[in-house]
Amino acid sequence: MNRKYLYPVIVFVIIVILWEFLVALFGIREFILPSPSAIVVHLIDSAHSIAYHFCVTMSEAVLGFLTAVLIGVPIAVLFSYSKFAEWSFYPYIVALKVTPIIAMVPFLILWFGVGPVSKIIAAAIMAIFPIVVDTTRGLREIRPECLEMMKSFSATKRQTFMKLKLPNSIPYLFSGLKIATALSTVGAVVAEFVGSNEGLGFLILTHFYYLETATMFASLIALSAGGIVFFFIVSLIESKLLQKYGIGVEE
Amino acid sequence: MTPALKLENISKIYPSKTGDLLVLEKIDVEVGKEEFVSIIGPSGCGKTTLLKIIGGILKPTTGQVLINNQESEKVLQERKIGIVFQSPVLMRWRTAKENINLPLELMGKKTDVTHLFDLIGLKGFEESYPRQLSGGMQERVAIARALVFKPSILLMDEPFGALDEITRHKMNLELIDLWQSGKTELSMIVFVTHNIIEAIFLSDKIIVLTKRPGRIKAIVDVKLERPRSIALRDSREFVSLKRELRELTEA
Numbered sequence: 001m002n003r004k005y006l007y008p009v010i011v012f013v014i015i016v017i018l019w020e021f022l023v024a025l026f027g028i029r030e031f032i033l034p035s036p037s038a039i040v041v042h043l044i045d046s047a048h049s050i051a052y053h054f055c056v057t058m059s060e061a062v063l064g065f066l067t068a069v070l071i072g073v074p075i076a077v078l079f080s081y082s083k084f085a086e087w088s089f090y091p092y093i094v095a096l097k098v099t100p101i102i103a104m105v106p107f108l109i110l111w112f113g114v115g116p117v118s119k120i121i122a123a124a125i126m127a128i129f130p131i132v133v134d135t136t137r138g139l140r141e142i143r144p145e146c147l148e149m150m151k152s153f154s155a156t157k158r159q160t161f162m163k164l165k166l167p168n169s170i171p172y173l174f175s176g177l178k179i180a181t182a183l184s185t186v187g188a189v190v191a192e193f194v195g196s197n198e199g200l201g202f203l204i205l206t207h208f209y210y211l212e213t214a215t216m217f218a219s220l221i222a223l224s225a226g227g228i229v230f231f232f233i234v235s236l237i238e239s240k241l242l243q244k245y246g247i248g249v250e251e
Numbered sequence: 252m253t254p255a256l257k258l259e260n261i262s263k264i265y266p267s268k269t270g271d272l273l274v275l276e277k278i279d280v281e282v283g284k285e286e287f288v289s290i291i292g293p294s295g296c297g298k299t300t301l302l303k304i305i306g307g308i309l310k311p312t313t314g315q316v317l318i319n320n321q322e323s324e325k326v327l328q329e330r331k332i333g334i335v336f337q338s339p340v341l342m343r344w345r346t347a348k349e350n351i352n353l354p355l356e357l358m359g360k361k362t363d364v365t366h367l368f369d370l371i372g373l374k375g376f377e378e379s380y381p382r383q384l385s386g387g388m389q390e391r392v393a394i395a396r397a398l399v400f401k402p403s404i405l406l407m408d409e410p411f412g413a414l415d416e417i418t419r420h421k422m423n424l425e426l427i428d429l430w431q432s433g434k435t436e437l438s439m440i441v442f443v444t445h446n447i448i449e450a451i452f453l454s455d456k457i458i459v460l461t462k463r464p465g466r467i468k469a470i471v472d473v474k475l476e477r478p479r480s481i482a483l484r485d486s487r488e489f490v491s492l493k494r495e496l497r498e499l500t501e502a
Contacts, residue, residue: 145340151308152334153354153400154327163353167344245344 034214043218050203050222057199058226060116060188064123065180065230072128073173076135080165086136097129101187105194119191119199126187127180131173138172139165167245174238181230189223200226253320254281255439256288256305256404260314263300273464274300278314280458280470282439287430289442289450291500292460292468298443299337299408301465305441306334306406318404326404330358333397335407339389341381341396348377351395358400367395370434372425387418394426401436408443423449424481431478447496451489452479459499469499 016036022028023035030038043050075093079086101122108118142165150160192201200223207215261278264271274297282288290298303309305316307323316323318331326332341350351364368374371391381389390410397405411419430440430453444450450457457471475488483489 143340145336145338146342148303148308149334149336149340150357152306152327152332152397153357154330155357159357163357164342167342170344 031211031213034217038214039217039221042212042214043221046215046218050200050219053198053200053203053219054222054226056116057119057185057188057192057201057223058230060119060191060199061123061181061185061226061230063116064120064187065127065184067120067124068127068131068180068184069177071124072131072176073135075128076132076139076169079132079136080139093129093132096125101126101190102194105191108191109195114195114197119188119196122191123184123187126183130176130179130183132176134172134176134179135169138169141172142168170245171238171242174234174241177234178231178238181234182227185223185227185230254317255284255286255319256280256282256441257317258305258314259317261301261304261311261316262313263297263304263309264312275304275311276464276466278465278467280467282441282456284438286455287440287442287453289444289454289457290460291444291447291450291457291496292465293462293500294445295463296460297463297465298445298460301460302334302406302408302441302443306332308334330354330400331403333400333402333405335390335393335397335405335410337408337410337412339381339386339393341389341392343381346378346380347373347384347392350381350392351399353396354400360400362399364395364399367399370398370429371395385418386414387422390414390422398435398437403436403438405437405440407440409445410442411449412444412446419446419449423452427453427479447493447500448484451475451492451496452484457496459496471496471499 020035020037023033034042075089079090104125105118105122108121112118112121146164146168147160150164155163188199189201192199193205196202200219203219204216204223207213207219258278258280261275262273263275264273266272278301290301292298300309304311305323307316307325307327318326323332341347342353345353348364348368351367355362355364365377368377371394373388373391373395376384376388381392384392394407394410411422414422429435430437440453442450442453451473454473457473459468459471460466461468471492473492475483475486475492
């Protein structure tokens with residue numbers, strides 16, 4: 001196995017052993033800090049319920065992410081062609097980004113209900129910023145010589161976009177998408193905390209009221225795992241695509 | 252006889268906040284058919300600007316460029332002009348072959364380009380990506396790309412400027428062979444350089460520009476026999492031309 005993947009596993013094992021040992025040594029009560037073994041027991045006990053809520057949260061995050069892509073990429077294309085459009089709308093994209101999502105969620109719930117729709121929108125709001133910003137940059141950051149080269153071959157605007165600007169923006173798009181995976185998960189969970197009756201955010205909040213700390217931890221671990229897998233799936237698509245088109249792959 | 256290339260009263264002004272910048276002033280030149288022309292002058296004298304104006308990808312502020320009595324923009328649209336830029340400007344996500352194919356793709360044509368790899372000495376590198384090729388090889392790909400649609404005029408902007416002396420020398424020999432071989436449809440090459448030896452070795456006519464704003468300082472006819480070979484560089488005529496040009500460019 002590659003050492004790159006081995007080291008974090010070793011760190012994980014050391015932390016778990018230390019944690020287990022210290023909890024036992026100081027006799028810390030379970031509702032303050034459960035031992036790793038207790039967490040595993042709860043994870044197995046409520047595996048069914050965690051799996052269900054996991055699916056709810058992750059599908060909200062993924063759908064929000066996809067919505068952000070579907071809306072964000074065309075906005076980036078618009079911005080890349082029209083400074084006017086960028087000047088007009090960019091401040092609002094920034095406003096969406098800087099306004100804490102938690103303050104916006106009550107409105108979303110008011111308008112779209114406690115169901116998954118408000119969560120998907122919250123996830124999309126979080127994810128859209130890096131997608132718009134990075135894709136716009138990728139579509140714009142083209143050496144003037146490349147544009148002159150296309151002009152020297154009498155390329156049409158459409159051809160210049162399809163053959164030059166779009167492929168050039170792919171690595172930028174993906175750097176935005178990777179950040180967006182994490183942000184969309186955050187958006188979905190935050191919205192669940194404010195008001196919902198399912199999802200991992202709801203699960204953590206419910207168990208918090210009953211001080212079932214071990215189950216809270218189990219849900220948290222499921223959430224991290226989901227976020228990591230989401231990130232790696234997008235990274236995998238990125239590396240496959242970049243490999244196929246030979247973009248930025250080091251020898 | 253009508254000249255194949257006629258520059259009439261070309262001037263170029265770049266407007267800027269600190270005042271308009273006069274780059275080229277009153278350029279009048281006539282070039283006959285089957286001529287290899289070099290434009291030489293100190294850096295910043297507007298050589299590149301002049302070449303882009305000749306190629307029809309940049310509009311002059313005054314004057315016009317006529318190629319066989321047609322405006323150069325029109326000639327460019329008819330795909331009669333191939334341009335090799337200062338850097339190879341290859342698309343990094345395309346193989347050498349795909350890069351060379353680009354102009355044909357834009358025209359909606361499909362032609363076999365394998366013979367070009369023989370011509371430019373890159374047989375076996377068809378599927379290589381630009382990052383896998385040396386600077387000299389990338390430059391060859393750029394030349395092949397400019398030749399692929401069989402233009403009658405080739406414009407080259409310091410194509411070998413970034414190469415080391417040995418490679419530059421080799422590329423000069425290959426370019427002159429290509430020009431003299433009759434394997435292309437070229438009836439004229441316009442070559443921008445600041446290297447006097449390169450200019451004399453390749454050209455029939457050398458246009459010497461002054462420092463900014465670029466004006467014509469002299470037009471030197473190079474009446475050295477063709478086909479030319481490397482031995483020519485030591486001949487007395489070559490050396491005296493070299494002295495003449497050095498005095499022209501230094502004064």
